[in-house]
Amino acid sequence: MLTDLLKNIKFKNKIKEFYKKNREDMVDIILFGSVSRGKTAPKDIDILLIFNEKENNDLSYGLRKDLQELGISAEITIKKYKDVFSSGFLPREDILSDGFSLISNKRISEAFGYKSFMLFKYSLKGFNYSQRMRFYYALEGRRDKKGMLKEMNGIKFTNSVVLVPVGFSDKFEAFLNGWNIEIKKTRILIPDKSVTFMKF
Numbered sequence: 001m002l003t004d005l006l007k008n009i010k011f012k013n014k015i016k017e018f019y020k021k022n023r024e025d026m027v028d029i030i031l032f033g034s035v036s037r038g039k040t041a042p043k044d045i046d047i048l049l050i051f052n053e054k055e056n057n058d059l060s061y062g063l064r065k066d067l068q069e070l071g072i073s074a075e076i077t078i079k080k081y082k083d084v085f086s087s088g089f090l091p092r093e094d095i096l097s098d099g100f101s102l103i104s105n106k107r108i109s110e111a112f113g114y115k116s117f118m119l120f121k122y123s124l125k126g127f128n129y130s131q132r133m134r135f136y137y138a139l140e141g142r143r144d145k146k147g148m149l150k151e152m153n154g155i156k157f158t159n160s161v162v163l164v165p166v167g168f169s170d171k172f173e174a175f176l177n178g179w180n181i182e183i184k185k186t187r188i189l190i191p192d193k194s195v196t197f198m199k200f
Contacts, residue, residue, distance in 0.1 A: 015029060025056065028103050030048040030095060032046050033098065036098045038168045038171045039170040044074060045075070047102075048077045048095060054080070055078045097116045097166055098116065116189055117166060118172070119163055120163075121183065121185070122183045124160075135179055139162075152164055
């Protein structure tokens with residue numbers, strides 16, 4: 001997951017070295033996709049190289065080879081800055097909500113004053129009283145034991161809707177799937193001040 005990757009000193013040094021060498025041509029290096037959503041063991045990682053004016057396939061290929069030497073498989077996308085948020089660029093929603101800058105070490109949404117969450121709506125239809133209570137204990141905790149929601153800094157919105165930081169969304173979805181319940185999900189961006197207000 002993202003935290004593990006960011007603890008990889010060789011990976012971080014390789015990215016810093018690459019950016020320092022090419023910083024005149026580049027705006028940012030963004031990590032996005034499943035690893036930025038907290039997936040534990042993704043098959044590869046998704047990286048976006050953002051260039052000032054001209055895209056450079058040779059640099060993309062070179063970085064991919066360098067990461068392969070570290071045992072990291074990377075799918076690298078290249079874009080000019082002006083094209084990153086255009087309607088024709090399909091991953092733009094992922095970049096805005098999930099994207100993590102390897103240069104500034106923070107999520108793209110945070111640069112605009114927002115926190116990125118995944119909203120989960122679930123149904124306990126078919127659960128009896130005992131099953132519901134076991135689910136809520138696992139979700140919210142009991143006595144001195146933390147529940148999944150607190151462990152992942154989530155917010156309970158209603159009895160059937162919770163908000164989870166995007167960095168934990170894949171892990172939380174796996175938790176819900178383990179209960180074999182119906183879920184729906186969507187990404188949302190919430191202003192920083194509103195997040196503080198909602199945690200009561």
